[in-house]
Amino acid sequence: MGRPPCCDKEGIKKGPWTPEEDIILVSYIQEHGPGNWRSVPINTGLMRCSKSCRLRWTNYLRPGIKRGNFTAHEEGIIVHLQSLLGNRWAAIASYLPQRTDNDIKNYWNTHLKKKLAANSNSSSNRHPIFADATFPSAATGSHTASSNSDVNQMATIARRSPFADCPSSSYASSMDNISKLLDGFMKTNSPSPPPPPLHHYDGGCYDDVKPTVDVGNPLLSFDCMSGADLDCFDVHQQQQQPASFMEYGGYGGGYGDESKQQLMNQATPPLSSIEKWLFDEAAAEQVADLMDLSDGCCSVPMMF
C-alpha cells in the first residue's frame, strides 16, 4: 500500500500555528468533534495537512491540557511508568490525562533523562526496592514485577521532594494572544453545553473507545493488575458532545483535583493498588523523592 501524500503536498503550510489558524481549528472541532482529520483541512480551508491538524489539537488545543512544570507526583508517575513500559509515551500519558504524550516525551528527554543519567553514576545508592525489582522490558514484555507491598513500601518512605512546591511556570508565549482571540470568539458564539464528563484520552480522539493499554502491554501481566483493572482508566463517554472550549478550561485549563476525584469516582471497577498509588499524590511525591531526582543520591534501573 502506498503512503498517501500528506505534508509534502505543495501549498501545505508548515511551521508554527497562528492564532487565527487555532481559532479555525478549534471552532471546527467544537462543531464537529475531533476525528476524521482528513476532512478538517478540506472543510476549514486550513492550508495544513490532516496530521498537522490532529497534532495541533492533540498536543496544544485539546481542552483539559495542563501546562507548566511537572509536579513531583507527575514526575514519580512518569519515571515509574517509563521503567515499566519503556518509551511508550502514549501509554504513559494515558495515566496522566492532563498531559500529552508529546509533553511527557519532551519532559523526559529534557529533564528526567538527564537527572536519571546523572543519578545512575551512583548506582551503589540505589534504593533496595528498585534494586530488587526486575522491571519489564518494553521489547520483550518479560518481567518480574514489584508487588503491591512494594508500592506500599515506596509510599512509606517519607522525605519531601524538593519539587513538591515548585510553582507552575508562567506559560506565556503566543498563548496569551491566542487566548484573547479565542475569548472574543467564544463570546460571539451561542451558549455552550455543560462540560462533558472526563474522557478517556487516547491519542487525541475523544471518540475513540478502546482499551487504554493494548494487548502487548507488559502491565497486563503485571502481577497486581488485571485486564479489568486496566479498564479503570478507560473513562470515556460514548457520544461526542462538542462543548465550549473555554468551559473546558481553555488554554492552560485543567481538570485538576476535582476531576481527578471525578475520575476516581467514575472509575469502575475499583482501581487496582498500583493505579490508586498512581493517583495518590502524597505517595508519588514520596516516590519521586525516593528516586531523588535532584541530588543524585540514588537511581532507578532504566531500560533504554
Place this chain on the structure above:
DNA sequence: AAAAACAACAACCGCAACCTC
C-alpha cells in the same frame, strides 16, 4: 550590548497498526 551556548518545547517525519471496502 552583542554573540554564543544552552534549554525548552512545538512541530515534523516516517513507520506501523488499524479500519474500511
Place this chain on the structure above:
DNA sequence: CGAGGTTGCGGTTGTTGTTTT
C-alpha cells in the same frame, strides 16, 4: 482476504527564549 486509506505513535528536528561569556 487483501489493498488502499487513515490515524496513532515515537524519534527527531527546528525554532524561540534564556542564560552565560
